[in-house]
Amino acid sequence: MLEKRGGYIAGFLGCSLFSLLCTGMIFQGQTWMVDNSRVGEIATSRVENPGTSLEHPLESKQSMVASAWSQKRDHIDMSEVTTAEHMLIGVINPRTVYQVGDTLVVRIVARDAKGRQKTNGGDFLLAKLCTTAKSRVKACTAGQVTDRGNGVYIARFFLSWPGSLAISVRLGHSSESVEVLKRIRDNFLDRRVTKCSFVDEISGEEEWVHCTFSRNDSINPRDICDYSRSIPNATWYCQRPTRVKACQSITACNRDYPASLKLHETMVTASEAALFNSTLANLDVPNKVKITVKGNRIRDGVEGKTLPPCGPQLAESSSEGYWYNKTWHSLRCKPLRIHSSPLDYKCLRNKSITILGDSTGRQYFGYLEDLVQKITAQLPEGKREWERKHKSMKVDFVFHTFPRNHGTPALQVRYLKYVADEVDRIVGGPNMMVVLCFWAHYNAEPLETFRSRVWGIRYAIERLLNRYPDTKIVWRTGAMQGHVKLEHFLENSNWYTHQLIHEAKQILGDLNIFILDVWEMSLCEEPFYSLHPGPDIIKGHVEMMLSYLCSN
Numbered sequence: 152m153l154e155k156r157g158g159y160i161a162g163f164l165g166c167s168l169f170s171l172l173c174t175g176m177i178f179q180g181q182t183w184m185v186d187n188s189r190v191g192e193i194a195t196s197r198v199e200n201p202g203t204s205l206e207h208p209l210e211s212k213q214s215m216v217a218s219a220w221s222q223k224r225d226h227i228d229m230s231e232v233t234t235a236e237h238m239l240i241g242v243i244n245p246r247t248v249y250q251v252g253d254t255l256v257v258r259i260v261a262r263d264a265k266g267r268q269k270t271n272g273g274d275f276l277l278a279k280l281c282t283t284a285k286s287r288v289k290a291c292t293a294g295q296v297t298d299r300g301n302g303v304y305i306a307r308f309f310l311s312w313p314g315s316l317a318i319s320v321r322l323g324h325s326s327e328s329v330e331v332l333k334r335i336r337d338n339f340l341d342r343r344v345t346k347c348s349f350v351d352e353i354s355g356e357e358e359w360v361h362c363t364f365s366r367n368d369s370i371n372p373r374d375i376c377d378y379s380r381s382i383p384n385a386t387w388y389c390q391r392p393t394r395v396k397a398c399q400s401i402t403a404c405n406r407d408y409p410a411s412l413k414l415h416e417t418m419v420t421a422s423e424a425a426l427f428n429s430t431l432a433n434l435d436v437p438n439k440v441k442i443t444v445k446g447n448r449i450r451d452g453v454e455g456k457t458l459p460p461c462g463p464q465l466a467e468s469s470s471e472g473y474w475y476n477k478t479w480h481s482l483r484c485k486p487l488r489i490h491s492s493p494l495d496y497k498c499l500r501n502k503s504i505t506i507l508g509d510s511t512g513r514q515y516f517g518y519l520e521d522l523v524q525k526i527t528a529q530l531p532e533g534k535r536e537w538e539r540k541h542k543s544m545k546v547d548f549v550f551h552t553f554p555r556n557h558g559t560p561a562l563q564v565r566y567l568k569y570v571a572d573e574v575d576r577i578v579g580g581p582n583m584m585v586v587l588c589f590w591a592h593y594n595a596e597p598l599e600t601f602r603s604r605v606w607g608i609r610y611a612i613e614r615l616l617n618r619y620p621d622t623k624i625v626w627r628t629g630a631m632q633g634h635v636k637l638e639h640f641l642e643n644s645n646w647y648t649h650q651l652i653h654e655a656k657q658i659l660g661d662l663n664i665f666i667l668d669v670w671e672m673s674l675c676e677e678p679f680y681s682l683h684p685g686p687d688i689i690k691g692h693v694e695m696m697l698s699y700l701c702s703n
């Protein structure tokens with residue numbers, strides 16, 4: 152339902168605000184054919200050099216597939232797998248009382264089901280330090296974990312507020328599971344199957360085919376519809392339908408659930424699948440570490456230095472921040488607090504925010520629209536209309552195009568936009584902020600698919616900053632999600648998200664943009680992790696964006 156409404160909002164806004172956005176995708180009519188039943192196989196070929204043409208493409212692809220399969224493990228000795236209940240936790244710097252500003256350092260030793268210490272690293276650990284159940288006010292911060300590579304991990308917790316606190320360390324995935332996740336990411340082209348419908352304009356006949364980001368080089372190019380585009384740095388191919396042959400007849404796309412499940416079955420062995428069983432994944436490491444912290448809670452500055460407004464190239468800090476009484480306190484920059492008086496929002500007048508990306512971006516859109524309405528409602532009656540027309544903040548949202556994890560009703564292709572194209576259309580300036588939020592739908596793709604899109608976006612950002620150097624640009628990173636089923640892990644494991652955050656920072660880190668890393672913020676979420684975070688978290692993100700928008 153949400154997806155449907157969002158599609159409508161995106162389409163509607165795109166049309167009302169930028170008529171250009173309504174012209175739809177540009178189709179380039181190169182074509183070739185893939186048998187419907189073989190898409191699963193396409194998906195098993197390797198990702199390496201997707202563009203190179205091979206002398207004997209079919210043979211080479213097949214041998215690549217074979218080498219991918221050979222890395223599968225049929226028999227995993229479960230007694231050797233890292234097991235949360237056998238891991239050990241000890242404090243490296245024990246004290247009876249810690250002071251605000253200190254760092255609690257903890258040593259975590261990974262052990263297997265038989266209690267033997269692991270000799271390799273690679274376990275995916277998530278650590279946090281929170282107030283105990285008795286506390287009057289809830290507060291929490293994430294720990295920063297370093298992997299020593301030998302089964303020992305060090306977690307550091309920066310202490311920002313006084314109280315009685317306890318740590319929690321979760322084994323997200325054993326190193327054995329991480330190996331499986333990495334193998335399938337690097338060997339399968341898509342871990343989710345997308346199908347698209349083609350509708351004949353005259354007869355109304357409809358035909359569904361599979362579409363992928365990779366091209367089967369052994370098939371005649373005439374039998375493929377190639378929608379790849381160079382500006383967004385994106386590939387996108389559909390097998391040409393047998394009856395509705397025109398590539399521009401593509402109408403709508405969505406996820407092929409049965410085909411995706413079938414594909415998952417081919418990706419992991421039963422033994423590998425067992426690694427993701429709820430008895431092994433996402434389990435808390437038993438620990439009794441409780442500490443007492445004294446001192447004054449850190450508010451607007453750390454170590455005597457006042458926090459700057461949020462924005463590009465912020466100084467590194469020992470922690471991104473902490474939650475206290477449902478409010479996020481960043482330790483890198485000072486958020487703009489959203490209160491209830493319209494007088495607090497003078498700086499938002501005449502500002503525009505364009506949000507490009509996914510459904511959490513749409514949450515910002517909803518939040519900001521409400522905020523504008525609240526501000527307007529508090530103005531004197533006679534001023535409202537004038538303010539609305541002349542001064543109020545304008546917010547716009549456009550959902551990104553494929554990859555998209557989307558069920559029914561299928562997405563209308565004519566409304567789908569590439570983020571890089573949208574960035575190229577923006578009229579920037581000091582009153583314009585562009586918010587890019589872009590990751591969740593990429594978890595089920597090879598790294599290269601994400602990388603190439605982010606590069607495309609990077610170049611578009613550089614062009615925008617050349618045209619309008621004072622435009623404000625925010626890149627919001629990925630966050631934790633809650634998973635239970637094998638299919639969720641194989642497509643969307645938090646480990647994949649964590650990798651994408653690293654990739655995006657590598658590609659965008661030197662630009663004059665605000666990278667809003669919300670991972671640590673999301674790690675404290677209680678009682679479970681939601682892909683669509685609650686209002687406190689959305690507010691926390693928005694307060695940091697508005698700090699940047701209102702800075703000079």
Ligand SMILES: *[C@@H]1O[C@H](CO)[C@@H](O)[C@H](O)[C@H]1NC(C)=O
Pocket residue numbers: 185186189192193194196209212213367368369370
């Ligand atoms: C590519 O297409 C050919 C012909 O349809 C098929 O035999 C082959 O298996 C496909 N290759 C892959 C990697 O799917």
Ligand SMILES: *[C@@H]1O[C@H](CO)[C@@H](O)[C@H](O)[C@H]1NC(C)=O
Pocket residue numbers: 425428429430
């Ligand atoms: C998880 O493991 C338990 C114990 O080994 C087993 O009983 C259960 O069937 C497994 N669950 C799944 C979904 O494989």
Ligand SMILES: *[C@@H]1O[C@H](CO)[C@@H](O)[C@H](O)[C@H]1NC(C)=O
Pocket residue numbers: 288476
């Ligand atoms: C926590 O927040 C609530 C509502 O925002 C406020 O009423 C309360 O006084 C706060 N408590 C503390 C200890 O700051």
Ligand SMILES: *[C@@H]1O[C@H](CO)[C@@H](O)[C@H](O)[C@H]1NC(C)=O
Pocket residue numbers: 501580581582583
């Ligand atoms: C409002 O913003 C537009 C576009 O950035 C700018 O041209 C105009 O001067 C601004 N008006 C005021 C009153 O700040």
Ligand SMILES: *[C@@H]1O[C@H](CO)[C@@H](O)[C@H](O)[C@H]1NC(C)=O
Pocket residue numbers: 381382383384599602603604606607608610
């Ligand atoms: C496309 O992506 C690749 C990396 O995946 C990058 O090397 C290249 O510069 C990108 N090109 C454009 C035009 O964005």
